[in-house]
Amino acid sequence: MSSLRSRRFFLQLLMFGGGAAALAACGGTSSSSIPPLGEPGFPQGVFAGDPTSEGAVLSTRVIPASATDTVAVTLQVAENSEFNPISQQVSLTARRVAGRNYRTEPGDYIARAVVTGLRPAQRYFYRFVSEGFTSPVGQFRTLPAPGDGRPIRFLHISCANEPPFPIGAAMLAEVSRGDIDFISFNGDTVYADRFWLGLDPIGNLEFYRSLYRDQRDPNYAGREFAQLFGRTSFVVNWDDHEVIDNYSGQKARGGRATQLNDTTGQTRDVEDLKVLGYQAFFEYNPITPNLTDVAGVDSRDRLFRSFRYGANAEVFILDLRQYRDLAAVTPILPILPPGLTRQRFLELAGIRLTPEQETLFFGPPGSEQALFNLLRRTPRTLLGNPQKQWLFNGLRNSTATYKFIVSEFPITVTYFRSNDVWEGYWLERQEVIDFIESNNIRNVVFLTGNNHAGFIGQVNPGSSNPIWEVWTGPTGRSVTALSIDELGNQLGIPNASRLYYRIVNGFLAPVNPTNPQVSGIPGVTTGNLRFLELAVPNYNVIEVSGSRCTIQIKGPTGSVLTDPLGRRGELNLPQ
Template structure:
């Protein structure tokens, strides 16, 4: 692959991502008197609302003003001016008891997205929120704050989804997940958007059409904004975001397939690719309810974060793409003990979090599969076995470790062994791999990859249909439920079916099929 982009200096790339502090601050909180133009008329909140970065006393809210979300220039139909956005948080859906309200500026530098951080909230409490701009009012979202640090809730349930290739099928999984009764959080485990051009060859989602600007591979900031807008225009995804708070990690398609750190897998020179990484990371921040640390400075950012659900669970969200060593060129290279998937700093961080965790359950979200499958799967942790061994050693010292991952477009449940080569080795955790929401279309229960997985006795489930995963944690056990739908290409009407359900007792890293 070649690029016609001009050569870019490192300084230019850094300037691209480094917004002024005042601009960033005004997108989070601004005084009522902050200068802003009168908002355009019409419906401004066509991309919905979201909440995320949950804490016992705070939550980040998100929306983006976009009266024409799919405008070809990527600006959502907004003029290049600043517009005021008001937000409210209440304890009732009718907003009769508003407990927090504020104001932020939607600015063209951030795609007219705002990220107000609401503080001073009560732990383990249900809230409702909405935005207003001009004569337009957003849909109502809701969230529940995390329990206090010393509390041990009876139950905490998360949904897990990944791989949202909009053009491959309808988001039926989101429709069903948003309707789950007991749901506290959704984890987006990577590939929230895809960068490929959408053409007649890959547009499998029936009943839709896209304009020519979607046919090219995404490379510029405006193109990434347009691709996020296309993905977030889906009504079922909007309903899921409005239903519960979200946390997100990325994998490769948020930038480019199979990229590693600052290197393109398709031959782009490093300077050009650094520009692409910078704008891709910027668009990620602009379209998700993440905290300010996720805003990049050029091609560098930090999405590594974590939170505690009282003393019940500790969550650690990993970045398995930005800091990894290059794909190994030889077997000797693959086995090099110095190779890293996470980078030294992040590896120390997750080691410390697991070693010091007071929680019953320790949940780690990984952008790629940790389980040993085959040595030639070098884009997964199989390409970084020494780094995997170090993480498994840390897990062995910890308690009740659960890895949540996606990437492979299959539903898989595995038991994690201290030494995958030794059948007698003890289990140190379990890995729950959610299938895709739409990527690869309808799918099938088995395929050509099945023998690679099913040769291992620690693999307890393998299925290639679309769907999602729910994980329900209690002080006594974890229940993981894999849900699938039989089709996504034709329409969004497929019913949900439980593919498999496993129980993992606290203190035993086993998957017992229920």
């Protein structure tokens, strides 16, 4: 199983190897997916999402007593768990087959309601009733009103790989304290390609739906993690694994996009898998429907959105998959930091590579400028223009003290495997940073997933208007250190994760003349790293109180992590 986990990285290298010579030279939904009927009732429990100051989206999945196209469901909402009195009661219909808009008329017997008219900053309880069965009772909190300056607190997680999920118990303890307003679930919420098992996505709707049923199954995700869905609300985003690893939403120029599955080596049609993955995602996640304020965007599949969170916070959720251009195909380290050559890098790392390995790591000899032009000078978009203008307008007009941008993957420069993230879309990355700085938009924090690691750093080192980034994850057991060690074993590099940690720290940590162990490399480092943990599953706790913001990176015990160089996983703002 371990070799399967790292095979995905190895196959990505082979993908680049196939195109290396050229680089050097150039200077509908399936309605027939009928879910099997099980025991009548509510097998996945209940789930709430996208809370506002006056409501939330509430959802469940019901199994009827007999096969039927529709089943009547009643939603009840109250301010106490006895439901006395009932604040709202809503009649719903759960469908076997989705309607034309699976966001408002989901299939698979999902029942959903957008509840409004509730009181701000109030805990509510909800349940569903159908055919004599009553669901488990769920609960959520409405957000504070826009002018309310009370303290706010939420969790941030990502990358639910390789279950059961080690951080479930610690997160449930956080939620049980009663002061968590919601959980931001930032991408890779399920894994259609299940790389730790060496499996390929199955091209039917029932398979993609089953991923979300597993996510809520205590025998799969772990008892504590499965309980979270009924204990608070979720603000959910996707990344790539909800469809297939590293896909780009836009079609290839002149045809349909295909994608190599990095685990199995099989090429799949992304357009087919995307249709299935999108429908299952929107059916099982309670996300605000009918977002129609941005022209030129299909509201059925639109995911980017924002929430005002009291007086002091606004949260912007980005979609960096659906509207992006295809990523460039590059080696592991396509661009080295200024002042560092390939030979000097290998000397500092203390490793020797064969010519073939060196090509896979850096590209063929003489390709440095071509790779630089490919990644840093070639226009590509992650956001698409409508989403980009929406983000700029939202940031410009926000009066919240803190602006949190939920980004599926890092915007901080890390150099390694940079083609699929913001670094691979460099011109647009710089446009976003320049917009924030030139408009003097203060207290912007990126909350990021994808990298299976915990990280704190400044996106724009040296700027008088610092933009901060904090990574979370993984939720599951497949951490970056484990994958790198297994890849290193395949390439004959012992203790590869320690070496990788030392290199990243050298590239990014501040220079510390009195402690070379923690210091970045003089003349090379960007100096923006504050914390880095590659070996422990983790989650973020974000708290805003007045003008102060604290973000902590916590591990499976619920304690704030300390990284291997003794740095505490905590960011306190302003600094």
